[in-house]
Amino acid sequence: MLSRESSAALMSAVTGFLYREARLQDEHQYEAWEKLWTDDGVYWVPANGADIDPEREMSIIYDNRSRIALRVRQLMTGKHFTQTPQSNLRRLVSNIELMDEQPDGDIAVASNSLIFESSLRDDTLWAARNEYRLRHVEGELRIAYKKVVLVNNAKAIYTLSFLV
Amino acid sequence: MNVMPRVSQWSDLIRPDRVHGSLYTDPAIFEAELQNIWYRGWVYVGHETEVPNVNDYVVKSIGPQSVIMTRDEQGKINLLLNRCSHRGNQVCSYDRGNARSFTCPFHSWTFANDGRLVGYAFPDGYEGQDKSHLALGRVTRVGSYRGFVFGSFAADGPTLKEHLGGAAETIDRLVRTSPESEVEITAGFLKHRVKANWKFILENECDGYHPAFVHTSIFGVADSMIGKLYGGASSALTRDYGNGHTEIDLRPEFRKRDQPMSWFGTSEERLSDYSSKMRTAYGDTAAREIMIDGTPHVMIFPNLFIAEIQMFVIQPLGVDDSVQHVTALQFKGAPDLNRRLRQQTMGSVGPAGFLLADDSEMYERCHRGVLARNPEWIFLGRGERRERRDEHGFTVGHVTDEVPSRGIWTHYRKLMEPA
Numbered sequence: 138m139l140s141r142e143s144s145a146a147l148m149s150a151v152t153g154f155l156y157r158e159a160r161l162q163d164e165h166q167y168e169a170w171e172k173l174w175t176d177d178g179v180y181w182v183p184a185n186g187a188d189i190d191p192e193r194e195m196s197i198i199y200d201n202r203s204r205i206a207l208r209v210r211q212l213m214t215g216k217h218f219t220q221t222p223q224s225n226l227r228r229l230v231s232n233i234e235l236m237d238e239q240p241d242g243d244i245a246v247a248s249n250s251l252i253f254e255s256s257l258r259d260d261t262l263w264a265a266r267n268e269y270r271l272r273h274v275e276g277e278l279r280i281a282y283k284k285v286v287l288v289n290n291a292k293a294i295y296t297l298s299f300l301v
Numbered sequence: 302m303n304v305m306p307r308v309s310q311w312s313d314l315i316r317p318d319r320v321h322g323s324l325y326t327d328p329a330i331f332e333a334e335l336q337n338i339w340y341r342g343w344v345y346v347g348h349e350t351e352v353p354n355v356n357d358y359v360v361k362s363i364g365p366q367s368v369i370m371t372r373d374e375q376g377k378i379n380l381l382l383n384r385c386s387h388r389g390n391q392v393c394s395y396d397r398g399n400a401r402s403f404t405c406p407f408h409s410w411t412f413a414n415d416g417r418l419v420g421y422a423f424p425d426g427y428e429g430q431d432k433s434h435l436a437l438g439r440v441t442r443v444g445s446y447r448g449f450v451f452g453s454f455a456a457d458g459p460t461l462k463e464h465l466g467g468a469a470e471t472i473d474r475l476v477r478t479s480p481e482s483e484v485e486i487t488a489g490f491l492k493h494r495v496k497a498n499w500k501f502i503l504e505n506e507c508d509g510y511h512p513a514f515v516h517t518s519i520f521g522v523a524d525s526m527i528g529k530l531y532g533g534a535s536s537a538l539t540r541d542y543g544n545g546h547t548e549i550d551l552r553p554e555f556r557k558r559d560q561p562m563s564w565f566g567t568s569e570e571r572l573s574d575y576s577s578k579m580r581t582a583y584g585d586t587a588a589r590e591i592m593i594d595g596t597p598h599v600m601i602f603p604n605l606f607i608a609e610i611q612m613f614v615i616q617p618l619g620v621d622d623s624v625q626h627v628t629a630l631q632f633k634g635a636p637d638l639n640r641r642l643r644q645q646t647m648g649s650v651g652p653a654g655f656l657l658a659d660d661s662e663m664y665e666r667c668h669r670g671v672l673a674r675n676p677e678w679i680f681l682g683r684g685e686r687r688e689r690r691d692e693h694g695f696t697v698g699h700v701t702d703e704v705p706s707r708g709i710w711t712h713y714r715k716l717m718e719p720a
Contacts (some may be wrong), residue, residue: 187354194489219662293492
């Protein structure tokens with residue numbers, strides 16, 4: 138167990154990290170966002186609930202580290218038409234909690250996010266529960282795992298081509 | 302709202318090499334399509350493997366209507382309308398499950414999973430009532446082809462086999478990819494909504510002209526071999542099977558490569574378990590041919606698109622509101638292939654897919670584009686002068702030619718024009 142003081146320090150560091158991630162996503166700083174990931178990162182946006190088995194069933198995104206890199210490279214081409222022009226985005230991140238300690242020392246974090254997207258199609262509101270496993274790598278926090286459970290992931294949803 | 306075209310006006314709206322923009326945007330035309338296409342002809346609903354056990358059910362759709370596909374106690378597949386015969390309440394609120402009956406929450410009317418009304422609350426008020434007249438509504442005709450279940454609301458008309466016509470052979474080809482000759486739909490669906498008319502999706506599925514441009518961002522960074530299949534020098538074909546069914550036939554390119562599993566960007570060595578099962582099942586020669594040819598790229602009118610490794614079901618909800626339901630194809634007896642099919646499908650399609658996010662962007666931009674009424678027409682003349690007949694008499698063209706769109710609209714006009 139962390140002492141109260143170190144827990145508060147960790148919470149502060151984690152909060153700052155999540156805010157920074159949110160800003161990089163909102164402002165389409167794809168490469169800076171990619172650098173937040175560990176080398177074994179997993180980026181998962183399930184469909185049809187929160188508890189499906191992504192090895193057996195379809196997810197909206199289920200990227201290993203190389204596929205995260207591919208996603209970023211596609212966005213970087215400037216010819217990924219769904220993001221050309223880019224969506225205008227602002228998201229609120231809240232309800233940040235440090236969750237149970239992980240056996241491997243990763244820091245389990247949860248948050249909620251509410252994202253306003255304005256694109257050529259229309260204005261769209263996205264809401265999600267986010268679960269992270271963060272890790273200190275060379276003194277910096279990194280994302281080893283991010284699961285984004287969209288509130289409406291069991292329904293038909295519009296194109297989700299920004300970084301969620 | 303525009304006035305519904307009179308009989309003679311369909312020929313004004315649909316010409317051999319062009320169609321009128323209002324066909325995609327006029328709410329009255331959309332209503333007429335529901336009546337003449339979706340609620341009359343054969344429409345794909347679901348797959349038998351989605352309800353493998355007695356009493357399994359899964360909720361599907363025909364256009365905006367909710368349809369419950371059940372496997373009843375006798376093992377028979379039923380397509381029931383999700384609407385209580387009493388006051389219209391939906392009797393089923395879950396996507397799937399196992400249930401012998403459905404009880405309406407409104408007044409507790411209970412229906413067996415073959416649609417029969419088996420009971421209602423306080424039956425003394427219904428003395429003399431014949432329950433058999435109060436069953437759940439059902440899709441009038443149900444047909445199945447190699448596990449793919451279709452429904453038609455018309456009591457008569459072409460059989461499913463007649464409707465599929467020459468395109469049935471593409472489904473035969475598909476199932477042969479399994480060493481046990483069976484497709485399984487077991488990986489769950491992504492549901493991708495687009496603010497566009499359903500026919501933009503329908504026509505794009507066998508449009509071989511767009512990939513080099515719409516998908517340039519992913520072909521460029523993913524080291525994909527797909528781009529060449531759709532290039533000017535490609536020997537792949539577009540084909541019109543009639544009845545609105547269209548295909549992009551990539552086999553000529555795959556046969557030139559002459560490498561088993563090259564169609565899937567891999568090799569027999571990397572799928573050794575699958576490969577040996579195929580050779581045992583079909584013999585070396587036939588198995589090699591199947592593994593060279595790959596799976597079909599075929600659009601079964603109006604809503605079933607088999608896209609080599611995945612399956613899309615197109616659902617129109619409104620004139621500018623459509624859903625693409627998509628899942629990875631899974632082949633019985635091929636776990637190593639299936640795992641890769643799921644991974645590839647998740648990367649390519651759905652709301653965040655490397656390919657479909659851009660296709661869907663085009664559907665939406667096209668829909669907004671055609672609201673401008675000058676020029677009034679969508680021009681579909683590409684390859685009109687070089688199309689020809691193949692050995693079976695089907696019209697074929699270069700992979701980038703608009704043979705499929707012309708085929709779709711020819712059939713569409715037949716359905717929409719009153720006899």
